[in-house]
Amino acid sequence: MIQVKLFDREHEKDLEKEMNRFLKGIDERKLIDIKYNVAALPEEDEEEQIYCFTAMIIYRS
Template sequence: MIQVKLFDQEHEKDLEFEMNRFLERLDEQKLVDIKYNVAAMPEEEEEEQIYCFTAMIIYRA
């Protein structure tokens, strides 16, 4: 059976850490694919941007 694990973090290093923790427990033979996305949105009240780093690991259970 194919399954997915979703990750969503505000900082890329946090995303990297969480994904690596998950991948440590996953047999490499079960890994199918990894999808990655970054979204940036302006913060309404400040002159900064909000970043959203997301990833999906597709694997065989």
């Protein structure tokens, strides 16, 4: 059966740590793909941006 695991963090290092923890529990041969995306949105009433780092791991269970 094919499954996905979704990750969503504001900091790339947090995303990396969480994904690595999850990947430790998966047999490498069952990993199909990893999709990664970054979105930058302006913060309301400020000149800063909010970043959203997301990833999806596709694997066989």
